[in-house]
Amino acid sequence: MSEAMLKLAGVEKAYNKGKANEVSVLSGIDLTIGAGEMVALVAPSGAGKSTLLHIAGLLDTADAGVVEIGGEDMVGRSDRRRTITRRQEVGFVYQFHHLLPEFTAEENIVLPQLADGISRKVAEARAAELLSQVGIADRAGHRPNAMSGGEQQRVAFCRALANSPRLLLADEPTGNLDPGTSDQVFAALMELVRGTGLAALIATHNLELAARMDRVVKLENGRIVVG
Template identity: 75%
Template sequence: MTDPVLRLAAIEKTYKKGKPGEVRVLRGAALSIDPGEVVALVAPSGAGKSTLLHIAGLLDTPDGGTVEIGGARMDTLSDRRRTAMRRSALGFVYQFHHLLPEFTAEENIALPQLANGAARAAARERARALLDSVGIADRAGHRPAALSGGEQQRVAFCRAMANAPRLLLADEPTGNLDPATSDRVFAALMQVVRDTGLSALIATHNLELAARMDRVVQLEDGLLREGAREQA
């Protein structure tokens, strides 16, 4: 039996909020994502979806519970090993693209590969191939300021894919785009995810986009439940 790409078990997370006390954001949240599965994460604002994504992406540690990637425990690793795992196995896309403004689209995608030890020529070749896969190969030499919002987000998606991750984590990846552009960017994202057999956990408020994924999970009251309400 193949191990899930991601398994979260009994995840707990509490934040101190000044004098009033503590806020318990996650209360035993559990989730398993199989290879090639694309899961939508739907949650009301402030419910803790970003916290959950940060824990799944090894950017934060839970107060309790376990995090596994490919059957291996992650929550007990040293900071150095967690960083190495993020570089090699995980890809991140956020609502805002966070591209480096002084570099071209191609260079923004090549940089994570260079940081992971890739040769410069190979990194540039993969960057161009990724840009071609989302339909903007002709924008490879443009800096972010010369790109539209949809183009910037597609570059950010390609950057997340640069090191061929096993799991893609996306936090409202089309939330800053108009509906028509959002649909085009999401379609490009899903096409590449399907073509590569990648697993993904994608947070979105858009239930139409969520319905196009394999499964929808709702985060509410610190727990994950299958399905989503009509209003997120």
């Protein structure tokens, strides 16, 4: 395998820990994803896939285990260090695009770059490049409400990759789209991922889309099993 961008080892997570109503969600997750690899995460609703993605992306903390991003163990790191790593190394895509409605497509991609200290000129060039890659360069000046659902989600992909992360985490990124649009949007996502060589963990219920990725893993009873 190429260099590991994400490594989870023995990751455990429970809610209401230590109480009578404790609920164990993750029970020893082991998963490694290399640079340039797309991995599909398949799980039924309520199985804990969102919790797994949040821990992998440093939005939540594990009760036990190792969480490495780019070879650095993030367990026990300061909030500041985790925030910096999350902002610079991790891109997120959700089922709903969560674009800022008062800003254009270009501005939605530029803003996270400005927050990371990138100059506006460079940020705008990066936004233009990404929008072109997903085939909607002509929508750069449109606000979200003037774009279709598929176009909005493509902008969300571009925003997630704006700061050139090494790890992409996606939670049902095409789940809110009709089948035809879903296929087109997923193709755009695959092109972005393949073109940048980042590692990607993509949760999906769509088994046809999952089969187009490099590997399929399933989350069952709090553990990862090979699909």
